[in-house]
Amino acid sequence: MTGDDVAIGWAEAREANRLNWEDRVPLHEAAYGLDAYDDPAYLGPVVEHDVAAMAPFLPGGTLRGLDLCHLQCHIGTDTIGLARAGARITGVDFSAGALASAARFAAKHGVEATWVECDVLDARAHVTGDFDVVYTSIGAITWLADLDRWAAQVAALLRPGGLFYIRDGHPALYALDEAADHLSTRCRYFADGTAQAWDAEYTYAGDGTVAHPRTYEWPHALSETVNALLGAGLRLERLDEGTVLPWRFSPRMVEVEGGYAWPEAERALVPCTFTVVARRP
Numbered sequence: 001m002t003g004d005d006v007a008i009g010w011a012e013a014r015e016a017n018r019l020n021w022e023d024r025v026p027l028h029e030a031a032y033g034l035d036a037y038d039d040p041a042y043l044g045p046v047v048e049h050d051v052a053a054m055a056p057f058l059p060g061g062t063l064r065g066l067d068l069c070h071l072q073c074h075i076g077t078d079t080i081g082l083a084r085a086g087a088r089i090t091g092v093d094f095s096a097g098a099l100a101s102a103a104r105f106a107a108k109h110g111v112e113a114t115w116v117e118c119d120v121l122d123a124r125a126h127v128t129g130d131f132d133v134v135y136t137s138i139g140a141i142t143w144l145a146d147l148d149r150w151a152a153q154v155a156a157l158l159r160p161g162g163l164f165y166i167r168d169g170h171p172a173l174y175a176l177d178e179a180a181d182h183l184s185t186r187c188r189y190f191a192d193g194t195a196q197a198w199d200a201e202y203t204y205a206g207d208g209t210v211a212h213p214r215t216y217e218w219p220h221a222l223s224e225t226v227n228a229l230l231g232a233g234l235r236l237e238r239l240d241e242g243t244v245l246p247w248r249f250s251p252r253m254v255e256v257e258g259g260y261a262w263p264e265a266e267r268a269l270v271p272c273t274f275t276v277v278a279r280r281p
Contacts, residue, residue: 003187005194006216010145013195013216014119017143018094023210024203025075025097031206032077037109040084046137046167046246047081049258054133054165057237057277063087066132069157071120072140076102076113082135083111090114090131092123121149124156131157136166138246138273139204142174142217145195147224151232158280164234169249170241170271171221178250183266188219204247222274234278241271 036042043051055061064086070079073091075098083089083106091113093099099115106113118126121144134157144150154164177186187196195216201209230236246259249272253260261267 003196003198005188005192006197007194008197008216010121013145014094016212017215019212020210020215021074021095022097023212025095025101027203027206027208027210028075029101030208032075034077034105037077037080037105040109043081043084044077045258047078047085049246050135050137050165050167051082051085053167053240053275054163054277057163057165057279058133063133067129068133068135069123069127069131071123071134071136071154072143073102073115074098076105076115078137079113080106080109080111083113087133088112090116090127090129092116092118092120092127094119120144121146121153123153127157130159130162132159132162134158134162134164136164136168138168140168141166141220141225142169144220145218147220147228148231151228151234154229155232155234155280158234160280162280163237164229164278164280165276166225167273167275169245170274171219172270173245173249173272174219176250176270181252183262183269190221191219191224225274226276229276229278233280235281236276236278238275238277240275242273242275243267243271245272 066087068087069090071092073079073093076091079089079091096117099117103115116127134154171189175185175187175189177184195218198215199213201213244258244261248260
């Protein structure tokens with residue numbers, strides 16, 4: 001693990017990240033608890049939370065019958081949960097291996113889906129049709145260098161009146177040192193055009209190692225994310241910040257209902273997630 005700031009082009013960084021995420025596919029297939037989806041009512045905890053958060057902004061309070069595009073869908077577990085919540089789904093990812101895994105998983109559970117392999121920053125050029133909902137969730141946008149370009153894809157994929165939803169790790173959380181014995185800032189909160197280089201043989205789920213440990217991520221302040229969406233012409237409907245993560249960011253986090261949080265004495269000191277709901281006028 002490093003987190004050093006480096007100047008690197010998008011194409012080179014994207015390819016390093018793609019190779020790393022290809023390596024993660026079999027590890028995550030083994031670690032994600034896929035057997036839970038044998039229960040046809042199972043949505044997964046992330047989707048269960050997000051569907052409830054989206055409901056007040058959806059027609060009839062449900063995804064049923066809506067066309068939904070899931071950006072950066074990885075192996076499709078959350079995508080399948082969204083389909084079970086009633087949506088007609090399209091999953092987008094840059095990893096061929098992840099999409100092959102997602103397609104097998106969907107077929108096993110009798111879920112019809114469209115899978116599109118492309119760079120999310122070029123999604124509009126590769127995805128057919130437009131959507132009632134565009135969805136992005138945990139652990140996604142730090143992998144993207146250009147949020148203005150990302151937000152432009154989101155807006156272009158939405159139908160007029162369509163909804164965009166994102167819940168992700170809070171940039172204030174990502175600035176912290178996860179290994180410290182107290183809350184301590186380690187990394188940049190604000191973007192400066194450079195990436196953060198990381199070297200880690202292990203992924204966040206599973207016990208195996210990856211063959212391509214070098215990855216690159218980009219810090220994005222909360223204001224940067226919101227302003228990118230506003231700049232793309234979307235209308236902000238709601239902004240929330242939360243204290244519970246669906247994964248354990250730090251060994252000091254404790255298990256709580258819905259995931260993991262800082263110890264109670266520290267819980268109100270720093271946000272762990274943010275949620276944005278926006279709409280194309």
